[in-house]
Amino acid sequence: MKSDSTVLPDVFRICFEHYNKAKNLPTGKIKNPNEILREFDFEIKKNPADAAELFKDMQLYLKLTPNTLTPNFQNQLFSGLNQYALAGDWLTSVTNTTMATFEVSPMGTLVEKKLIEHMNRLVGWENGDGTMATGGSNANMISLLVARNKMFPEIKKEGQLNKRLIIFVSEDAHYSFEKAANILGIGLDQVKKIKTNPNGEMEPSHLEEMARVSLSVGECPFFVAATAGTTVLGSFDPIDRIHEISKKFNLWLHVDGAWGGSVLLSSRHRHHLKGIENVDSMTWDTHKMIGTGLMSSFFLTKHNGILRSSHNHGGEDYIFHESEIAEWDSGPSSLQCGRRSDALKVWLTWRSLGDIGIEIQIDNLFAMAIKAKEMILEYKELELMYEPSSLNICFRYRSVSDVNTLNKKIRHRLLEEGIFFINIATRKKETFFRLIIVHPDLNETHLYKLFSDIIRLGNKIKEETEFCMLKT
């Protein structure tokens, strides 16, 4: 380790240029692994590389990584990055501290605690609990773990034996609940899928029926997750009605608001989460709709102290010392021992926007989503697949034959051209584009260009196919 840094000014320069330019640049052409392996030397050598060489590597890394900062990146449930989020993440890196104990990470601990208090108040919980997680999937897993340890406290000590634990999620829920059921030893088969209506919202009557059947065959149903913003359609499950059923059958009610949780800040749109104050816990990723940078995932719960009683075990011999500040240590309520401090970037972003700034940002996104829908309806070549519930706009290029394949091909060409990055999804055997309206700077010009390009490529592929058919 050199005693002074010589490379950081150069690194800052390329990061800063990238940040300021990327918004107006395309997403970048995709390349396959073998192309990249030829273009970039990944090998770790016996001998040191010099600074100039490493600086070139960094530049090439930036060049070969898709640009997620542009409004043309519409592939994921996040796009863009608030400048304060980046600032906060840089500060987190340079302080390089770990979240296990208060004494080593006093600021990281308090910033996280205060953020969680603020978010809990927005949910409607005055005295809740929470922790940051390493992603929405991880936060969903924590909900299952906490619920299991609350409702079957003997499992923590004795393990899961002789009990078939059952969890309910809708057929449009995120797959992370199944991943969690695998991890927790509950088993994939014990994740029961509740039907959704044509808009992708959970059917409470089916939940009630499934819970009754499960009990009647001697299983232990204990958990239901409603989704606030489904991954593909952006639908919101009816929390109020699911809550009635969860009470009746004594189920822990979790809301997966990884995607849609942020609408709590909008007085115009928070009705999507009506009844949220009655649920037991919630997942909320602020890196999605608020642009706070990866990862900014939160697990929140109205049950104070439940994380520590669920997770705490060990470490007293060397790290969690008895003291008057021991209750402030976040390690005992975490799944980890050391963990990266992730709160600062969220906190700075939130302070910079204020609740009002986030509300405006979200309201603008919803307005732009309506605009996108209207534009699609005007193009005869395009077909709207679902009436949008929120910011997911599902549409496809029309075709009477091979419509799924054709749309997959259009997407592939789009990625090869490198202007837009947009995902496709398949639901009930139909494949379509899933356009995510989430970048705060996304405007009608971006949308116009995207739709034109999809139509251009669709027409072109159709022509090529017809030409091939003529030849044979």
Next chain:
Amino acid sequence: MKSDSTVLPDVFRICFEHYNKAKNLPTGKIKNPNEILREFDFEIKKNPADAAELFKDMQLYLKLTPNTLTPNFQNQLFSGLNQYALAGDWLTSVTNTTMATFEVSPMGTLVEKKLIEHMNRLVGWENGDGTMATGGSNANMISLLVARNKMFPEIKKEGQLNKRLIIFVSEDAHYSFEKAANILGIGLDQVKKIKTNPNGEMEPSHLEEMARVSLSVGECPFFVAATAGTTVLGSFDPIDRIHEISKKFNLWLHVDGAWGGSVLLSSRHRHHLKGIENVDSMTWDTHKMIGTGLMSSFFLTKHNGILRSSHNHGGEDYIFHESEIAEWDSGPSSLQCGRRSDALKVWLTWRSLGDIGIEIQIDNLFAMAIKAKEMILEYKELELMYEPSSLNICFRYRSVSDVNTLNKKIRHRLLEEGIFFINIATRKKETFFRLIIVHPDLNETHLYKLFSDIIRLGNKIKEETEFCMLKT
């Protein structure tokens, strides 16, 4: 979101100054939560804060966070931060991409894969598998999960029923195995503690006995973890002998090398891990001994493809599309869906040092640890608790009465003075300082000052106590 960043140059300036100065600064005085809550305004407001205000917050955040970059930070198993690690983390933040699919994170994916290949080769595995984890505890949990799903494949689907799964770790092992047993539904009681010898190394004969007893009472023992570098003493369990027993009883053999894994790079010290090529899996944190920044945790295994078969489930409808590059997606072999790309900082650090540079760094740390031990032996006021196995130097200030309390008090005063940050540990009812030799720039001057300060404070507290006793 502003269209251009206006704050990043100022953020860089304070980060850069902090990085270059911190090495020569003290660790900082500790404050209790209430003091900090008075000094810093954590509240999130309705209205935006302006740039000047936020910049002050950032400066205060740096000031109130303990300095982990100085060689005087000896509290954790990491200290200091390579400049390329910081550079890599900054680039990761500005690219803000997620590791689920190859197409969105081609460079992140390949850098991680190539690093894991390199590390596996150092272990002795030509065709292994691996993933980055969110900490050493998480990597240890992955080992348990993968082993369970390999040895009891029905659990993934059906859940854990009617089987008492048993895991073995030494009584000096890290508490993360118990945390993992809680998460996985195996249960804390099923973590059986194997005795250690006076140096803190696992007694293989006791493991053999425990495995036999467990089988004889109808349990399902399936896993043993050896530790390469225990948390308190830095001891290495005898892998070769544990391997013989694991073969005999068909146990998955994992090595928790979170702390000590890096000695594989030193031809002088890698004998501590003799036999590592025979084990099934390994945890290795490069942020500890190599200084690559939090978090740089790896789970490695010799079993190719096992992560995907253990973890994979779902997501095909919207993210993991069938394609010729689908095998490159890292999501299906991860516990998460989206996750932060953590590999670049490790890769840049490793390239900058080369294997040789890391070897030199580690050999120097071992030499400095011997120096520390010799210095302690020379002070009549100090007592060496254990013959050091590696880089953990356990010692205390001597006292005929109340020695545990006295050493705790010394530590507390040390933290209040804010020059050194060093931890205490308690083992077999004895409390002592656990000095971690891990900062590459740590030298005899730092050690001399630390020991003098401990002796000064010890003498002072003794005097005060005697004075109090005289008075009563």
